[in-house]
Amino acid sequence: MAKLDRVRNIGIVAHIDAGKTTVTERFLFYSGRIHRIGEVHDGEAQMDWMPQEQERGITITAAATTLEWQGYELHLIDTPGHVDFTIEVERSLRVLDGVVVVFCGVGGVEPQSETVWHQAEKFRVPRMAFINKMDRIGANFVEVVDQVEKRLGARPVPVQLPIGAEDSFTGVVDLLTMKAIVWPSGSEQPEEAPIPAEMVEEAQHARERMIEAAADVDDEVAERFLEGQEIDPKLIRQALRRGCVSNALVPVLCGAALRNKGIQPLMDAVVDYLPSPLDVPPMEGTVPGAAEKVVRRAHDKEPLAALVFKIQMDQGRKMCFLRIYSGTVQPGLEVLNARLNKKEKVARLLQIHANRRERIQRAGAGSIVAAMGLKLAGTGDTICDPAEPIMLEPIDSYEPVISRAIEPRTLAEKEKLDFALSKVVDEDPTFRVKEDEETGQTLISGMGELHLEIVVDRLVREYRVEARVGKPQVVYRETVNGAGFGEATFERKLDEEMVYGHARVRVEPLSRGSGLVFENRLPAEPQLPPTVVQTTMEGLREAATSGAASGYPLVDVKLSLLGITPKEGLSSIVGYKVAAGEAFRRACREAGSSLLEPIMDVEVIVPEEFMGDVIGDLNSRSGQIEEVGFRGGKRVVGALVPMRQMFGYSTKVRSLTQGRANFTMQFSKFDVPGG
Numbered sequence: 001m002a003k004l005d006r007v008r009n010i011g012i013v014a015h016i017d018a019g020k021t022t023v024t025e026r027f028l029f030y031s032g033r034i035h036r037i038g039e040v041h042d043g044e045a046q047m048d049w050m051p052q053e054q055e056r057g058i059t060i061t062a063a064a065t066t067l068e069w070q071g072y073e074l075h076l077i078d079t080p081g082h083v084d085f086t087i088e089v090e091r092s093l094r095v096l097d098g099v100v101v102v103f104c105g106v107g108g109v110e111p112q113s114e115t116v117w118h119q120a121e122k123f124r125v126p127r128m129a130f131i132n133k134m135d136r137i138g139a140n141f142v143e144v145v146d147q148v149e150k151r152l153g154a155r156p157v158p159v160q161l162p163i164g165a166e167d168s169f170t171g172v173v174d175l176l177t178m179k180a181i182v183w184p185s186g187s188e189q190p191e192e193a194p195i196p197a198e199m200v201e202e203a204q205h206a207r208e209r210m211i212e213a214a215a216d217v218d219d220e221v222a223e224r225f226l227e228g229q230e231i232d233p234k235l236i237r238q239a240l241r242r243g244c245v246s247n248a249l250v251p252v253l254c255g256a257a258l259r260n261k262g263i264q265p266l267m268d269a270v271v272d273y274l275p276s277p278l279d280v281p282p283m284e285g286t287v288p289g290a291a292e293k294v295v296r297r298a299h300d301k302e303p304l305a306a307l308v309f310k311i312q313m314d315q316g317r318k319m320c321f322l323r324i325y326s327g328t329v330q331p332g333l334e335v336l337n338a339r340l341n342k343k344e345k346v347a348r349l350l351q352i353h354a355n356r357r358e359r360i361q362r363a364g365a366g367s368i369v370a371a372m373g374l375k376l377a378g379t380g381d382t383i384c385d386p387a388e389p390i391m392l393e394p395i396d397s398y399e400p401v402i403s404r405a406i407e408p409r410t411l412a413e414k415e416k417l418d419f420a421l422s423k424v425v426d427e428d429p430t431f432r433v434k435e436d437e438e439t440g441q442t443l444i445s446g447m448g449e450l451h452l453e454i455v456v457d458r459l460v461r462e463y464r465v466e467a468r469v470g471k472p473q474v475v476y477r478e479t480v481n482g483a484g485f486g487e488a489t490f491e492r493k494l495d496e497e498m499v500y501g502h503a504r505v506r507v508e509p510l511s512r513g514s515g516l517v518f519e520n521r522l523p524a525e526p527q528l529p530p531t532v533v534q535t536t537m538e539g540l541r542e543a544a545t546s547g548a549a550s551g552y553p554l555v556d557v558k559l560s561l562l563g564i565t566p567k568e569g570l571s572s573i574v575g576y577k578v579a580a581g582e583a584f585r586r587a588c589r590e591a592g593s594s595l596l597e598p599i600m601d602v603e604v605i606v607p608e609e610f611m612g613d614v615i616g617d618l619n620s621r622s623g624q625i626e627e628v629g630f631r632g633g634k635r636v637v638g639a640l641v642p643m644r645q646m647f648g649y650s651t652k653v654r655s656l657t658q659g660r661a662n663f664t665m666q667f668s669k670f671d672v673p674g675g
Contacts, residue, residue, distance in 0.1 A: 004277050004278050004298055004299075004365065004366050005276045005278050006071060006072045006073060006276070007072070007074075007075070007276050007277055007366045007367075008072060008073070008074045008075070008097065008098065008270055008271065008274055008275075008276060009075045009095070009097040009098070009323070010074060010075070010076055010096060010098050010099060010100060010274055011062075011076070011077040011078075011079055011089075011092050011093060011096045011098075011099040011100070012024050012076065012077070012078050012079065012099070012100050012102060013079050013089055013092075013093070013099050013100075013101055013102070013116040013119075013120070014101060014102035014103065014104075014112070014116065015103075015104070015107070015110035015111065015112035015113040015664075016080075016112060016664070017104070017662075018102045018103060018104045018107070018110070018113070018132060018133075019102055019104065019132040019133060019257050019258070020078055020079065020102050022257040022258055023100070023102055023130065023132065023257045023263070023266070024065075024076065024078040025037050026257055027067060027069075027074070027076060027263065027267060028065065030069075030267065031067040031068055031069045031074070032067075032068070033065065033067040033068075033353070037260075061080070061085070061088060061312075062077050062078065062079045062088040062089070062091070062092045062310065063077070063078050064076070064077050064321065064352045064368055064370075065078075065352065065353045066351055066352070066353065066368075069270075069271060070267075070268070070271060072271045074270065074271075075367065075368040077096065077368070079092050079116075085447070085451065086112075086115060086119075086398065086447065087397060087429055087430045087447070088310075089115075089116050089119055090119055090395065090396065090398075091309045091379060091380075091395045091429075092309070092310075093116075093119050093123050093125055094123055094307070094309055094395050095307055095309045095323035095368065096125055097126070097274065097275045097277060097280050098125060098126045098128070098244075098270075098273075098274030098275050099120055099126075099127050099128075099274075100127075100128055100129075100130050100266070101113070101116065101117060101120070101127050101128070101129050101130070102129075102130050102132050103129060103130070103131050103132065103148070104131075104132060104133050104144075105131050105132060105133040105134045105136060105138075105139030105140065105141065105144060105165075105254070106133060106136050106137070106138040106139050106140075106633070107605070107631065108143060108144045108631060109144070109147040109148060109151045109152060110605075110631075110664070111601075111603045111664045111666070112664055113152075114151065114152065117152050117154075124247060126244050126245050126247055126273075126274060126275055127154075127247075127250050128244060128250060128251045128252070128253070128269060128273055128274060129148060129250055129251070129252045129253070130253050130254065130255065130262070130266055131144050131145070131162075131252065131253070131255075132255060132256065132257050133256060133257075134162050134165055134166075134169045134255060134256050134261075134262075135165075135166060135167065135169045135256040135259050135261070136166065136256075137166050138633045139165045139166055139169070141158075141161070141162045141165065141254055145158060145252055148250065148252070154249075154250045155213065155248065155249045155250060156249075156250045156252045157209070157210055157213040157240065157243075157249045157250065157251055158175065158206055158209075158210065158251075158252040159174070159175050159176060159210060159240065159251045159252065159253060159269065160172040160174060160175060160252070160253045160254055160262075161173040161175065161199065161202065161203055161254075162254045163182065163199065169256055169259075169261070170182050170183065170261075171183055171190070171193075171261065172254060172262060172265065173199060173206075174265065175203060175207045176210075176233040176236055176237060178203065178207065179192050179193070179194070179195065180192070180193040180194060180195050180196065181193075183259075188260045190264055190265070210240075211225050211231060211236060212225070213240070213243065213249050214236050214240050215239070216243070216248070216249075217239055217243040217246065217248050217249070218235075218239035220235065221235055221236060221239045237272055237273075240272075240273060241272060241273050244273040244274065244275075245273075245274075245275045245279050245280075251269060251273050253265060253266050253269055277298040277325075277365060277366035278298055280298075282295045282296060282297045282298070283295070283296045283298075283305060283325040283392060285305065285382065285391050285392045286390070287389060287390065287391070288338045288339075288341060288389050288391045294388075294390050296325050296326035296327075296390060298325060298365045298366055299326060299365055300326075300327065300328050300364040300365050301327075302327050302365065303326065303327050303384065303385040303387070303388035304324070304326065304329065304333075304335065304383070304384055304385040305324075305325045305327060305382065305383075305385075305390050306322045306323060306324045306325060306327075306329065306335075306382070306383045306384070307322065307323050307325070307380070307381075307382060307383075307392050308320045308321065308374070308377045308378065308379060308380065308381045308382075308383060309321055309322070309323055309379065309380070309395060310427075311377070311378065311379055311426050311427045312370075312427060313427055313462075314357075316423070317372060318372075318374065318375060318377070318426065319350070319370050319371070320370065320371050320372075320374045320377045320383075321352070321368070321369075321370050322363075322367075322368070322369055322371055322383065323367075324363055324364065324365055324366065324367045324368075325366075325392075326365050327364075327365065327385060328363065328364045328365070329346055329349060329362070329363050329369070329371065330346070330349065330361060330362050330363075331346055331347060331349050332346065332347075333345065333346045334386065335374075335383045335384065335385070335386070336383070336384050336386040336389055337376055337377055337381055337383060338381070338382040338383075338384055338389050338391040338392075339378075339380075339381050339382065339391070339394075340376055340381075342376055343386055344373065344374050344375065345373055346373050346374065347371075347373025348371070348372040348373065349361070349362070349363055349369055349370075349371055349372075350369060350370040350371070350372070351363075351369055351370075352368075352369070352370050357370065371383075378426070379395055379397075379429045380394035380395035380429075381394075395429070397429040397430060398429075398430050400430055400432055400445035400446050400447060400475070402445065402446060402448060402449065402474065402475070402643065403443045403444065403474070403475055404443070404444055404445075404452055404469050404470055405441040405442065405443055405469070405470035406421075406443070406456070406467050406469050406470070407441070407442060407467065407468050407470075408466070408468075409466040409467065409468060413465060413466065413467075416463070416464075416465050417442075417459070417465045417467055418442075420459050420462075420463035420465050421433045421442075421444070421459075423463070424455055424458065424459075430446060430447050430451070431444070431445070431446050431451070432444070432445040432446075433445075441470075444469075445475065448665070449647065449650075452469070456469055474597060474598060474644045475552075475598065476550070476552045476595055476596065476597055476598075476670075477547075477552050477554070477555045477595075477596040477670045478547030478549060478550055478552045478553070478555070478593055478594070478595060478596065479509060479547075479554065479555055479557055479593065479594055479596055480507050480508070480554075480557050480592065480593050480594075481509065481592040481593060481594055482508070482509065482591050482592060483506065483507065483508040483591060484506070484507050484508075484587040484588060484589070484590035484591025484592075485504070485505070485506050485562075485587055485590060486504070486505045486506075486507075486582075486585065486586030486587030486588070486589075487503070487504045487505075487583055487586070488502070488503060488580075488582035488583040488586060489501070489502045489565075489579060490502070490575045490576075490578045490579040490582065491575070497572075498572075499572040499574055499575045499578075500567050500572055501536075501572060501574070501575025501576035501578055501579035502564060502565040502566075502567070502576070502579050503536055503539075503540075503561065503563070503564055503580040503582075503583045504561075504562040504563035504564075504583060505559065505560065505561060505562065505580065505583040505584050505586075506521075506559075506560045506562055507557055507558070507559055507560075507587040507588055508557070508558050508560075508591070509556060509557060509558075509591075510556045510557060510558055511556065512556055512669055512670070512671060513556070513669060514555075514556045515555060515556065516544055516554060516555060516556075516557055516559065517558040517559070518537060518540060518541060518544075518559050518560075518561075519558060519559070519560040519561070520533065520537060520560075520561050521560045521561060522562070522563060522564060523563070526566075528564055528566065531573060532564060532573065532576055533561075533564065535573045535574075535577050536561060536564055536576040536577065536579070536580045537561060537580075538577060539577035539578065539579070539580030539581045539584075540559055540580045540581070540584055542577075542581065543581035543584040544559060544584065547588065547593055548584070548585045548588030548589060549588070549593040549595075550593075550595055552595065554588075555596065555670060556596075556670075559584065594672050595672075596670040596672060597642050597644060597670065597671070597672075598642070598643040598667055598669075598670055599640050599641070599642055599643070599667075599668050599669050599671045600640070600641050600642070600643050600646055600665045600667060600668060601638070601640060601665070601666050601667070601668040602618070602623070602638070602639050602640070602646070602649075602663060602664075602665045603636060603637070603638050603639075603663060603664050604618075604636070604637045604653065604661055604662075604663040605631065605634050605635075605636055605661060605662055605663070606634060606635050606636075606637060606657055606660070606661040607634055607635070607660050607661070608634070608635055610656060610657040610658075610660065610661060611628070611637065613656045614637055614653065614656060614657065614661065615628075615637060617652065617656060618637065618639045618641060621641050621642070621645035621646065621649075622641065622642055622645055623639040623641035624639060624640045624641070625637065625638070625639045626639055626640060640668055643667075646665060649663070
């Protein structure tokens, strides 16, 4: 194990097709971890090891690996760019100390780039940017840097400038050393050279701007800059590192990963600018069952605190990916699952390289490893020292927005299908399985068509289950149109005992995205028993899980409990619960209700000549065109479209544009159809 200050836990994140996996493959190759570069388009990338990834040329699951560079140990996670697998990015960012955000030199800041950027912002993860594909037609370094500043609200600081662009891209100018780094034709090793004469002035201006940014976070650099003194590159590098670690600035580099240009300087920059586990704040948590805050510093001598950030099935056995924040883990160690308050034993400890594993005997603070034997653990669980328990903040999940009915081809396979689905649920927090009580159908829900397609493909390949999948079902919601009042009395004889309850309820609409608000507006007098009030509110909450009209969950509504009338000699907790539910239904009927459907935020990037066809098609799908703009020489059409209209859209948009358009779609809001 390297010393902690020589460890980097980093991720590669980006929009789909910006070149994340291509960059990762070069990291592996130049560090000596692999001896032949595998290309994504050939289905041979080391990190895209799933058959589904190799066939589609996309990353589906976050793959981890460990490599060495210049005496530093890099734990690296390559993440998916497709919005359907955004949970893979979210849970990876939760445990990483720094990320390299890859931008396409032509496409610039694309929709999923913004999503991953804001996910990193949420966890305060330091970022550096790599502008890839500088050899592509339409690549524009300055334009992309400008977009990072304006669209992401960041402070990008180029530490390199590209030499040439498109076909003439040959290398970069290093603004710290003021030397050119070029890759001669046919060579993969960079060579130093003087800066081309026509770029000297531009490089000097860019260097000044870089030093200004460094001066803002370092007084010594500021002093020397103001006095006009020559500043040591080492001093500038330290200042930029401080700025990057504190999220004050974002170092920007560039290259063309597919042509093997710009990777070695990028790896140097990862070591130079991104934090080690010692540079990030100590991990804070709480004592389970108490509000008391506790802190764990990144040190092997501290009590164990680790987060399970991903579950993967390995030949039917559960493998837990851990980020160890403090303490050490060895095979045979007894640990506590803080969420369940149950002890388990670590059977085996593994170092991961994509889908290959290597047994290790110990892992310390700052490591990312996999453990076998933790049968009860789930995504977001804290594994800690039983003597000094700690609960770390769990990982947020996303609610699925698309469902399909699934059934086995034969009744004999039903048990096999249920087992396989339970394993996939263990792995994927955004995948849900439930049985529809009314129809008896098994419904699978996920983040999009591709997500569910991959799950079904895995059921066939990995679990040998043949399953039929029905037409997607959209998950609707219900809301009320206006204010409504409901009053109900429940009085019935059950098992020789009179059951009584009475409640008055008011419902009123809230603005979109407000969720459900419950309010206790009972008068101060008469004083009612707390259990009666609590149970009546519970009845109201339960009733709201299925709206009064169509039975879909209620949203954007305020529910107020106005009154409970007790009856002398009769008091039944159950009665009040039933009365609250009936009063709620009557209030909803008086208010009137509407069905809300999921509306998707769709962005289509399309060549100019096909734009009219794409807009016409979106309009025919009840789409509301929000914006039409330019990006990287293509037109960008942004629209809000009901999800039920988007099934099969990928095939349609390909046929409309001769396969030259691509689109992204993510959930925007629930709204009234056509609203």
